[in-house]
Amino acid sequence: QKEVEQDPGPLSVPEGAIVSLNCTYSNSAFQYFMWYRQYSRKGPELLMYTYSSGNKEDGRFTAQVDKSSKYISLFIRDSQPSDSATYLCAMKSGGGSNYKLTFGKGTLLTVNP
């Protein structure tokens, strides 16, 4: 079983839809959970991060972590064509400079006008 599983999609939705992106993980040592957004031919950029179970909101984006189920989600409300990108979940374990950062494979999202 891979440490981080992410449905690669692709996912295609109409503008204004609510989008749900998900990852599961098997390593209980993961302490820090992130979502990165990657536009075509660009490097990933950090979108949201959290280290506790529960929800964290930032504008149209909500990150949700359920440590008991080893499941994280990213919700995008009122999706826009500019949200079209690949979304990568990432998880950190360890401490100091010897942390381990594991990425999911990414989900390709297209928001159609």
Place this chain on the structure above:
Amino acid sequence: NAGVTQTPKFQVLKTGQSMTLQCAQDMNHEYMSWYRQDPGMGLRLIHYSVGAGITDQGEVPNGYNVSRSTTEDFPLRLLSAAPSQTSVYFCASSLTGDLDEKLFFGSGTQLSVL
């Protein structure tokens, strides 16, 4: 503020050739790292550095060398290129290597080995 700059953006090599991918950051970050991204796979860590003169191996280090002579630069060397090294390479940096530090990525180098 340029952030993390990678050069070149594209490169084609023949099997057995060597080359260096350049990475520079102007944010005075101590932590720098190299990832490769392949279709159907997540980003995988090749090498990382927690400061000038200090480097360590990541998940997939074979066939690659790194050095960190300055805080700003972290070049990745391919010693003898192989088709399996065809990939998109990303350099990333953060202020420190701490757990909650934000990682900044460059725009990537697309490498093809024929």
